[in-house]
Amino acid sequence: MDVLALISPAFFGLVAAGTVIGIFFGAIPGLTATMAVAVCLPLTYSMGLGTGLAFLLGLYVGGISGGLVPAVLLNIPGTPSSIATTFDGYPMARRGEGERALKIGICASLFGGLFSLVVLYLFAPPLADFAIKFSFVEKFLIILLALTLLAALGSGMLTGLFSGVLGMFVSLVGVYDINNGGNGDIRLVPGFLETWLESGFSLLPVLIGVFGLTAVLIEAEHGVREDAATKKLLLASGKPFRLSVFRGQWVNLLRSSAIGTFVGLLPGIGGSAASILAYSQEKTFNRKEPDAFGKGAPSGIIASESANNGLTGGALIPLLSLGIPGDATTAILIGAFTLQGIQVGPLFIGDNPGVWQAIVIAMLFANLCMVLVMLFAIRPIARVVMVPKYLLLPIILMMCVVGAYTINSGVMFDVWTMLAFGVFGWLIYKLRLDMAPFVIGFILGPSAEVYFVKSLESFGTLTIFFTKSWIAMLLWVLILASVTASVAIARAGARRARMAAAAEA
């Protein structure tokens, strides 16, 4: 089919509509990009091929991008891939730079989105061939690389590592899922809880719990004080946004976008890993302001947001050139293609050049719409921090319930999971453990397990992790570099803290 036959004013209109609805889903805590695409999929049944795709791709880009809004303003990631945005976005908002943080995030998102789109357009088939060189062994090493962040991310190396390992442990509760290649047997569950815990804890309810509900509980503990004077300050009293903040960030932008695209390219690793990996790399290798991370460093937002939008183009590569989705959202897009009678697989691009071009055009336009809509909407959206807490917090709680309930199409246990992890998150905070490494451990735990165990099942020796391929060896070099750098950072941080303490005393 010719590309011009697919493109019409309605095509662009639907990209724009999709982007707006996507941003709406992404921006509400609990609702995600995946959900946006899933609930709107039936709406496309009656649309044509071009318009249906346009709408869904708009939703995808909008949903991933919208997640940064509550991450910055409320410290609740709107969508799992914006977790790393909270690390620096919220501290910035606290010191009155909310609008600046949002704008930095939006621009970084645009860069990441366009970068990955160029990569998608120019290199999809060769990259798909490269992606299949990553077997279980290499994928495990990539996850290991992401886990090296645990030590660097916490308030101290030990605390960070412990919290991370705890997260992994909790993620393994329940059955070893057959759908991931497991044997369907249950572990880490006491007998009397088996009916409840057999499916383990779902990712999204846990995230909503530890970010959303925990935030509400901490507020409640402190008595929910309204503080109108500081609120006015919060909105835009700090530094205004200037494009010059991106000066000197080229390496960060390119590296993070490339990491995002690359993680998207590898099926099974998952979207949230992209921004975390990019954030950790930026934190580890940033020489200028290593201490600023976690306290409101623009570089952190740039890394996280360019990576999660870099994912969008990357995840389409295996989808369109292997027929295999790169993340949860693109998995749903397969359904859309099938409904329209289009087969995705290694011959898709060659067989359907028109559809392929239409997809790229839709993605390009969606990214541009996203920036326009978000930049214009920023002021009214940022005013959400002005809503009195006694009204805002209950609404956040309600939306968290909606998100937890609907993520698996209506499972009440997920809602209770959210409550349990809300309390757990509050305890973590009280025990001075670290939330970020816990969450990262939780997210990466299940894939780390499958790839590690499957590698050993196939090869029967631990040496395979070193000898499988040149890619494996290269990954070890990166892992070692990352560990060395994070140890150095942690030591330097501890030394500075001691000196500061000594100076005070």
Next chain:
Amino acid sequence: MSAPSLLDVTIDFSTSHLVFPTIVGTLLVLMGAVLAVARRHEIRAALAGGIGWPTDMDGLRFFGTLVLTAVYFLAMNEIGWRWPNRGFGFLSASMPFLFAMSVLYLHERSRRHLMLAAVVAVLAPLVAWLVLFRLFDVSLP
């Protein structure tokens, strides 16, 4: 074939669900022990002082939140069971929940504030229900 070495491992599929939890569990215990040693002074101080709740805690609002939330979930599930597949559980449980939470969090319960809380408590669940359940056909309890 090279001689079998210490690094060789055979994994039986039927017990493969225990491999990784064992490794992670061991690591967790080790890390926990190290952390406990590193924080021994704090722990000793905490134990000596007795494990009490933080004194500056707003107990009413904190535990009120927990209790109301649990009641909310139970009510939502129960109503949703009686009138299934309509989203009524969510709709009818959310309204009183939102209002009760607002009242709990308010410090100055003036008529104006209570009115505002009531309006929001009716409108917010209704809008969420209309948009998500009716328009997007999202499943709600």
Next chain:
Amino acid sequence: MNRRQFSVLGLIGGLAAAGFMPLSAGAQPLPDAIRMVIGSNAVSGDTYQNASIIAEALSAHLGIKVKVDAVGISEAFKAVGRDPRGTTVMFHHDQSYLSHLYGVRGFSDIFSAYKVGPVVSVNPGNAYLVPKQSPYQSVDDLLKAAADGTRIRVGIQAGGVSEIGYSALKNAARLAKPGSEANIVAVNSGSQADKNQQLFDGQVEVINGSVQANEQFTRLPDDDQKAMRFLWLTASREIIEEAPEAGFGQTSREQLLQYVTPAMRVTLDGQQDFVFDKDFFLLYNKDMPDEMVKAIDEALAAIYAKGDIQKTLKSSFFIPHFLPSQEAAAYLKTKDGNYRQVIEAIAAKN
């Protein structure tokens, strides 16, 4: 309250009133909103797609709301197991009893714990594939190699539709040369992506896949690392003959017929051939009233008699296969018996 606020309130009130309106006022035994849970979490898989087609047809025919929810297998069983009122029904496929036969944790016998509803369609695409350059041209080559002591690794997902064809191969090897079935071994992994990857890596000789997901890989040039070839489709000949003539992608029905019995035979017991059609059917709560069962049977019979649904199913490469509840239960029970035989035969030898 100013005028603008007033009109916003009015609008919301109006919408709310519209929202509460009942969908239908028909006097029928069925509730007016039914939740159809499926045993899969994926809203893009064949189960969801098939369930949506059926749900939409039922909804239009009966004037009630039927909503498909992808809650996953264990949640689906739980949801339908606690609701005898007909407001929750389950839509699934052969995995529901196969997993019980394979002894997967948490699966009970569907024939005693639930009520079997109508069978509605078949996904004819369940396939086994080899790399394009593989020396194995047929199942016989494979069995011969196993008999000669060559280890043949098959990439599958444990405990369900993906494993049953592997068990059949093992059983056929046992019948050809007792003991040789030990040379056919399973490599368990999860998604299609993982299975494909194992084939690319040379970690397995054969994978389970599907016509839908793997057809394009079979059309790649010989020297491509990703190129595959169909070895065997488990579907019965009658089912593939029902497929659209154009087949799937660029593989015609004529070509697909080369991979099913009798062109490609896997014996069940030395006389009959093993076939496996992946049937989709409804499962009800054990105590769901009979008049509801009857109402759904009648509705589906009328829908299938009209003939539009067949076109919809076929356009998504599903083969219509309608059996009302009673026949469906007997039919599935027979399948259950056949596969139990296969699974027990190979288990006894191990």
